Amino acid sequence: MARTKGSVGADTKTAIYAAAKKLIEAKGFEAMTLRQLAAEVGVQAGSVYRYVESKDELLQALMNQHMISLIENWEKLEGKGEDPVSRLKAFVAFHIRYHIERRADVVIANLELRSLGEEYRADVVTKRSQYEANLRRILSDGVKAGVFPKVDLEVAAFAIIAMLTGVCFWYRPDGRLSIDEIIDVHQKLVLQGVVG
Amino acid sequence: MARTKGSVGADTKTAIYAAAKKLIEAKGFEAMTLRQLAAEVGVQAGSVYRYVESKDELLQALMNQHMISLIENWEKLEGKGEDPVSRLKAFVAFHIRYHIERRADVVIANLELRSLGEEYRADVVTKRSQYEANLRRILSDGVKAGVFPKVDLEVAAFAIIAMLTGVCFWYRPDGRLSIDEIIDVHQKLVLQGVVG
DNA sequence: CTATTAATCAAACGAACGTTCGTTTAATTA
DNA sequence: TAATTAAACGAACGTTCGTTTGATTAATAG
Numbered sequence: 001m002a003r004t005k006g007s008v009g010a011d012t013k014t015a016i017y018a019a020a021k022k023l024i025e026a027k028g029f030e031a032m033t034l035r036q037l038a039a040e041v042g043v044q045a046g047s048v049y050r051y052v053e054s055k056d057e058l059l060q061a062l063m064n065q066h067m068i069s070l071i072e073n074w075e076k077l078e079g080k081g082e083d084p085v086s087r088l089k090a091f092v093a094f095h096i097r098y099h100i101e102r103r104a105d106v107v108i109a110n111l112e113l114r115s116l117g118e119e120y121r122a123d124v125v126t127k128r129s130q131y132e133a134n135l136r137r138i139l140s141d142g143v144k145a146g147v148f149p150k151v152d153l154e155v156a157a158f159a160i161i162a163m164l165t166g167v168c169f170w171y172r173p174d175g176r177l178s179i180d181e182i183i184d185v186h187q188k189l190v191l192q193g194v195v196g
Numbered sequence: 197m198a199r200t201k202g203s204v205g206a207d208t209k210t211a212i213y214a215a216a217k218k219l220i221e222a223k224g225f226e227a228m229t230l231r232q233l234a235a236e237v238g239v240q241a242g243s244v245y246r247y248v249e250s251k252d253e254l255l256q257a258l259m260n261q262h263m264i265s266l267i268e269n270w271e272k273l274e275g276k277g278e279d280p281v282s283r284l285k286a287f288v289a290f291h292i293r294y295h296i297e298r299r300a301d302v303v304i305a306n307l308e309l310r311s312l313g314e315e316y317r318a319d320v321v322t323k324r325s326q327y328e329a330n331l332r333r334i335l336s337d338g339v340k341a342g343v344f345p346k347v348d349l350e351v352a353a354f355a356i357i358a359m360l361t362g363v364c365f366w367y368r369p370d371g372r373l374s375i376d377e378i379i380d381v382h383q384k385l386v387l388q389g390v391v392g
Numbered sequence: 393c394t395a396t397t398a399a400t401c402a403a404a405c406g407a408a409c410g411t412t413c414g415t416t417t418a419a420t421t422a
Numbered sequence: 423t424a425a426t427t428a429a430a431c432g433a434a435c436g437t438t439c440g441t442t443t444g445a446t447t448a449a450t451a452g
Contacts, residue, residue, distance in 0.1 A: 002416035003429040012429080028310050030226035034410060046412075047430050055410065088390070111307055114224050139390065149392040155373065155381045156390065158366050159359045166358025177351065185351045193389035194284070194335065194352065196345040198400050198446035208399080230440060242442075243400055251440065 013051040015041045020058055025104040029059055029115040059112060060120040066105040067127035073098060074134055084142030085191065091135055092190055093183045095164045100179060106168045132157050160190055209247040211237045216254055221300040225255055225311040255308060256316040262301040263323035269294060270330055280338030281387065287331055288386055289379045291360045296375060302364045328353050356386055 019040035023032040034055060038045040052058045077094055079087060099106045109128075113121060135157045142148035164186060171182070188196075215236035219228040230251060234241040248254045273290055275283060295302045305324075309317060331353045338344035360382060367378070384392075 002431050003418045004431090005418070026310070028224070028226055030224055031311060033408080035408085043429095044431055045410085046432075049411070050429070085391070114222070115227065142390065148390045151384070151390060152373065152377075152381050155378060156385060158362060159382060159385055160390075162362025162365075163355045163359040166354060166362075169358075170354050177348065181348075182351060185348050186355060188347070189352060189355055189389060191389045191391045193385065193387045194338065194344045194347060194356075195281070195387045198402090198448080200400060201448070229438080231438085239399095240401055241440085242402080245441070246399070 012041065012043065012047075016048060016051050016058075017062065021062060021104040021108065024059070024062070024112065025107045029055075029108075029112045056117050056120075059108075059116055062105070063109050063112070063116065063120075063124050064127075066102070066109050067124055067131070070098065071127065071131050074131065078134070084138055084145055084147050087138045088142065088190065089187050091138060092160075092164060092187050095161070096167050096183050096186060097179060099165055099168050100171055103168050103171075106165065110165065132161060135160060163189070208237065208239065208243075212244060212247050212254075213258065216258060217300040217304065220255070220258070220308065221303045225304070225308045252313050252316075255304075255312055256320075258301070259305050259308070259312065259316075259320050260323070262298070262305050263320055263327070266294065267323065267327050270327065274330070280334055280341055280343050283334045284338065284386065285383050287334060288356075288360060288383050291357070292363050292379050292382060293375060295361055295364050296367055299364050299367075302361065306361065328357060331356060359385070 016037065019037055020032070023037055023040060034048055035045045038048050041048075052061075074091075074094055077090070079090065082090075109124070113124065116124065136153045139148060139151065139153050139156055143150055143153075167182060167186070171179075177185075212233065215233055216228070219233055219236060230244055231241045234244050237244075248257075270287075270290060273286070275286065278286075305320070309320065312320065332349045335344065335347065335349050335352055339346055339349075363378060363382070367375075373381075
């Protein structure tokens, strides 16, 4: 056999990326074999190389796509004129919602940095810091405006983002709470802590 | 050659576990090969099997040891009589300090669950939940005592632990802040949030 | 001093890995 | 309809993986 009936290159490429996300999320990048990936797409292992330069390049592409899209989506939504509290609440809501909806992307971006070749790693790390800068800016504006007490911006940003991203690792669609309720809990925690 | 001069089985076993932690932290479990592990110890690959049943069992042992020791160490330190705020502050300090000092263990326990065989995974997950229950209890006592406003205990515990564990992934010993300063920032964030 | 046990080496195993390549078939263009 | 290009197959490549085994040497016990 050779070319299969109804096969379209663009569709296969899309299917490869989707299957890769699914498998890497479930098993990890190193544990995913190209034969598993190919089987998930319904194709032979060698055929993947029509669409992908190498396994490493595939991981790089997935991570980069995710980071770029994350940054773009927040920039589209950001309301620069608003007060720091509203902006912070908006950031919390955006981050949780966006991450829950793209669980696989997030798990990959957070767990597979080690598997990424050094040539690519710096790129992803830079983009991540670029995204985190959005939160640092909100906090900084809040402190300057006297709305937030003085706090170490770098540590606070790391801490808040770790908290928010963590949702991806326990959230279940059929769980007890809705996404809105989860967002609400986190907004309160970020703003007022447990003492309130 | 065969048995080397001055070789002691117990020492080799210790060295194997230490080297495994180091390599898994750096490269991930799947990416670490037994030949790399053996080289780090200064031994041939086959020799590792005198001390380890299989690669999978090695990972299981590392994770289980870490979870058991984490639970035990908190129980030793826990002050049950104190007020919820003090207990919460103590928990934050303990968790950060313990995790920073055992970075490799923590990275492994948090990143390699997927690589753990199903037979073992439930065990580790149960132990993790057991540790998290300590925090839930503190929060619950605080809410009952009227010191903390009502909050979803499960989500709050997940959120706080994610925040605290996150320190492991950016902390550097030669960084700008000391561990005590980092703990301080986190205690304030957990208790009062950014608004204060 | 001898027998036994502990610890390691060195070589090999089959299986699976990522990747390459020549061939074959489907779709498109001329 | 004939020629060309797109898409996939299927077999093979050399390499590396986790693991097993039997020989070999060091330490210990009788």
